[in-house]
Amino acid sequence: MTKRVYNFSAGPAVLPEKVLQQAADEMLNYAGSGMGVMELSHRSSTYQKIIDDAEAGLRKLMDIPANYKVLFLQGGASLQFAMIPMNFGVNKKADYINTGEWSGKAIKEAKKLGMDVNVVASSEESTFSFFPEVDVNKVRKDADYLHITPNNTIFGTKCMDVPKVSIPVVADMSSNIMSEKFNVTDYAMIYAGAQKNIGPAGVVIVIIREDMIGKIKGLPTMLDYKTHVDAASMFNTPPTYGIYIAKLVFDHMLALGGVEYFEKLNKKKAAIIYDAIDNSKLFKAHVKPGKDRSLMNIPFFTDKEELNEKFLKQASAEGLVTLKGHRSVGGMRASIYNAMPIEGCQKLADFIKKFDKENA
Ligand SMILES: Cc1ncc(COP(=O)(O)O)c(C=O)c1O
Structure with a gap:
């Protein structure tokens, strides 16, 4: 990779790019x-x-x-x-x-x-x-x-x-x-x-x-x-x-406006991904729609292991990485903590839609 990816890791996880840049600037002389x-x-x-x-x-x-x-x-x-x-x-x-x-x-x-x-x-x-x-x-x-x-x-x-x-x-x-x-x-x-x-x-x-x-x-x-x-x-x-x-x-x-700002953003980010999953033919979220759904971690899967593997491989090639689900749930998991930009969620949702169209 020559540029930064969208990292959906459950942790250690994505950090704000601005913070990493500031840390880099101050690395040698604080x-x-x-x-x-x-x-x-x-x-x-x-x-x-x-x-x-x-x-x-x-x-x-x-x-x-x-x-x-x-x-x-x-x-x-x-x-x-x-x-x-x-x-x-x-x-x-x-x-x-x-x-x-x-x-x-x-x-x-x-x-x-x-x-x-x-x-x-x-x-x-x-x-x-x-x-x-x-x-x-x-x-x-x-x-x-x-x-x-x-x-x-x-x-x-x-x-x-x-x-x-x-x-x-x-x-x-x-x-x-x-x-x-x-x-x-x-x-x-x-x-x-x-x-x-x-x-x-x-x-x-x-x-x-x-x-x-x-x-x-x-x-x-x-x-x-x-x-x-x-x-x-x-x-x-x-x-x-x-x-x-x-x-x-x-x-x-x-x-940026504190926790209130992130709460609003997190709700939008999660909705973008849940909507793509719920409106697909192939994908299902582990948690059914409603109040119990996490804003931070979204496990989802298809019912075929080879499709999950194909999804992960193709997503990675698009710069959507660390999406493999935890071994106890399988499939995929998108962790979208505060530092995950909304653009990353949109890109993942678009990819879910594209993959669904091509493989359903
Ligand atoms: C909810 C929750 N509790 C505890 C842990 C364990 O954290 P640590 O690795 O810092 O011990 C994790 C790690 O993913 C977690 O998600």
Whole structure:
């Protein structure tokens, strides 16, 4: 490839071209420091400004109240699957909504840590092709938290309605953070791996309400949220470059009009692709039309494996790449995070229509 492609990867994923350009421009000499960001000491005032600005940008974008702490951690969203029960499991009881592979992994980890796990709703029996209704009466009042995954990267479902429960709600927003507006105050904690809507892999963002911190004593230092809150994400060397790119992404998003702007754009982008699939003869989306469809991840397929293969090959030749579906669903998956331009979605939709006409 001699030019940039439309990259539909589920993550690490496309980043705004403007951000990559700015990072390239600043690669060798950041803000007159005579060195690149990767070479800056995390204890320097130049770097402190980067992390402070990153936090301020995220707070502004998500309207995060003062009683929530923002952390930039490592270990991916997967480490959060363990840190959550470790830090919040006072009664050793947790309720989970099972909406796909990632919530399944979170459940597994909680069980490993000796939690009594109650799955209050699940769509597993229909290959997670819808977002299950939650009967709030099934949520235990003495559970330490209710865990939800509002957007399912692999199966392409989403639901931003937060069950009205009295226990803390914890959400894995790895694949939909900042894709649409929601109230941070509906959650006790939100976490997200950066590599989809935020920046490079290696950073995980945690937004945690103050009363959730320090519930359990004696945890290993690095696995205790209190350590990272007390040290403002600088207990040890943070993923400095990833946080810098996240800051550039936040600045870029704010300049364009914030989450509201992206929500509108994301709805248009998703509709362009869903319409092409729904109006075709050959293609079917994994999730049926309606409110459960993700704005970020669209799994779709034909009913013939050789047609899926042909589609992927021809799409790739057109510069529409990384469309292969996850092995558990098969077919194709278009991940269209905030940084995917609408032109990429249009090009994919046009290609779906053309392929349908030629092969149906
Ligand atoms: C919803 C969700 N949760 C968790 C993960 C795992 O993230 P990580 O690789 O950062 O551990 C992913 C990765 O795709 C995801 O989509």
